[in-house]
Amino acid sequence: MNISLKNIYTTLFFLGIFFIPFNSYEGVSFLGEYKRDAAVLFFLGSILFFSVESIFKGKILIPIRNLYFQILIMFVLWLIVSVVTNLLSVSSNYYKQTSGLNRFFRQFLALFIMLLMFVVSYNIITKYTVKQVFFKLRRILFYSFVVVVFYGFFESLIVYFKISAFKNFVLLFNYFPFTDVYLDYTFGRISSVSYEPPFLAIYLITVSAWMFSYMITNKGMLKYVPSVLIVLLTFFSGSRTALIVITFQLVVFLWIVFSVNKKFRKILQRFVLVIGLFFVVIIIFKGSKVIDAIEQKIETLNFKEDLSKNISNKSRFGIQYASLLVFIENPILGVGFGQQTYHSLNKYPKWATKNNYEFKESYLNEKKKSFPPGFNMYTRLLAETGLSGFIIFTSFIFVLLYICKKRISAQLNEERVLSIILFVSFIGFAINWLQFDSFRLYGFWICLSLFIYNDKRINYE
Numbered sequence: 001m002n003i004s005l006k007n008i009y010t011t012l013f014f015l016g017i018f019f020i021p022f023n024s025y026e027g028v029s030f031l032g033e034y035k036r037d038a039a040v041l042f043f044l045g046s047i048l049f050f051s052v053e054s055i056f057k058g059k060i061l062i063p064i065r066n067l068y069f070q071i072l073i074m075f076v077l078w079l080i081v082s083v084v085t086n087l088l089s090v091s092s093n094y095y096k097q098t099s100g101l102n103r104f105f106r107q108f109l110a111l112f113i114m115l116l117m118f119v120v121s122y123n124i125i126t127k128y129t130v131k132q133v134f135f136k137l138r139r140i141l142f143y144s145f146v147v148v149v150f151y152g153f154f155e156s157l158i159v160y161f162k163i164s165a166f167k168n169f170v171l172l173f174n175y176f177p178f179t180d181v182y183l184d185y186t187f188g189r190i191s192s193v194s195y196e197p198p199f200l201a202i203y204l205i206t207v208s209a210w211m212f213s214y215m216i217t218n219k220g221m222l223k224y225v226p227s228v229l230i231v232l233l234t235f236f237s238g239s240r241t242a243l244i245v246i247t248f249q250l251v252v253f254l255w256i257v258f259s260v261n262k263k264f265r266k267i268l269q270r271f272v273l274v275i276g277l278f279f280v281v282i283i284i285f286k287g288s289k290v291i292d293a294i295e296q297k298i299e300t301l302n303f304k305e306d307l308s309k310n311i312s313n314k315s316r317f318g319i320q321y322a323s324l325l326v327f328i329e330n331p332i333l334g335v336g337f338g339q340q341t342y343h344s345l346n347k348y349p350k351w352a353t354k355n356n357y358e359f360k361e362s363y364l365n366e367k368k369k370s371f372p373p374g375f376n377m378y379t380r381l382l383a384e385t386g387l388s389g390f391i392i393f394t395s396f397i398f399v400l401l402y403i404c405k406k407r408i409s410a411q412l413n414e415e416r417v418l419s420i421i422l423f424v425s426f427i428g429f430a431i432n433w434l435q436f437d438s439f440r441l442y443g444f445w446i447c448l449s450l451f452i453y454n455d456k457r458i459n460y461e
Helices: 005-018 029-034 038-057 067-084 087-092 100-125 130-159 164-175 197-212 221-237 240-260 262-300 303-307 311-329 340-344 357-363 377-407 414-432 442-460
Strands: none
Touching: 005 038, 005 100, 005 130, 005 442, 029 100, 038 100, 067 087, 067 100, 067 377, 067 442, 087 100, 100 340, 100 442, 130 164, 130 197, 130 221, 130 414, 130 442, 197 221, 197 240, 197 414, 197 442, 221 240, 240 414, 311 340, 311 357, 311 377, 340 377, 377 414, 377 442, 414 442
């Protein structure tokens, strides 16, 4: 059997995609914000073997002439400029045993890993046709999704429906790679193979469009099952972010499919029917439980009332508010990439810090080295890179969405389906960044490599 470096880094890359949702184990501490992510171990391995091959062959594909890649590079360069122009304050910043320069290098390294992953992804997928890469990626995501659903199903029976007979069975997942079983009896929320419900939410947002696509590429009633399972997992995860974002993604997906070809209105009708039948069956067996759960989900959307009760939301909105205050003081250049926390420390509002153990025990506790999250990519960029960096980044996202939408036509072959997936996925990532301040969204960089590859193919035809 002929095993080449190409086969190794390609296999590792696809294994990384499979393991994207797996981050419930203890992790590897020196990897920083990536420490729990099983996927990054495979992606780093793929990057390593790809680099070795590239050095020996002296060949690497980088879409340097692509307009969208150039905008991305412009944004990355601006991150560096933001630090250089604030070098005096950056060099004097110090908090949680971490200097401002150290913080910048760590944050930039975290982004650089994603950029390397993008390059490897681009070089791998260009070896396939659009049809081949579409079905290969979706098949891998589906296999991973099956594991997530299988675990999540029994987890829901235990923590939500209080059927403890399956507990010993679920505990067997402790022997599954990168998985430590945790059952949330307090709140009755599921996280499947992920560390917490918010990380399960990010995973569901990542794969939702791919699972929705079965409705337009397959035949029979089974094609609706992945979409139904996405909805059910979202419901039982208890994540408001996932509930809002995935509902919006589903509405956009169905609207696009309906608009490009009206014969697909049956998809909407049958999907609603299937969803309805699932909930009828559940209500028959656990009617009062489900009705109470729906009422609770509706109540959680009352952010004003929830803010007064939910500690995490007080922290989230308090930190975002402080970031905006930092931006107001530094509107053009910001305070430098990675420097948000240093300038926000004295700006956290009292309504967020009062009676809030998260600030006392973690965010304002210098003994804990982990920095408080920014909870919002857009407010973070406003604070750290100013209006200039914010405009570059949001323009980049807008252009991706605009071009994806433009490519969608009435002909639903694999290429058009891929454009729909990318459009719906980019919408999900863009909204998710309203409550997540890291570039560590594996799905985004994979979708970006697909987008640029498809753009190159179209321009050469």
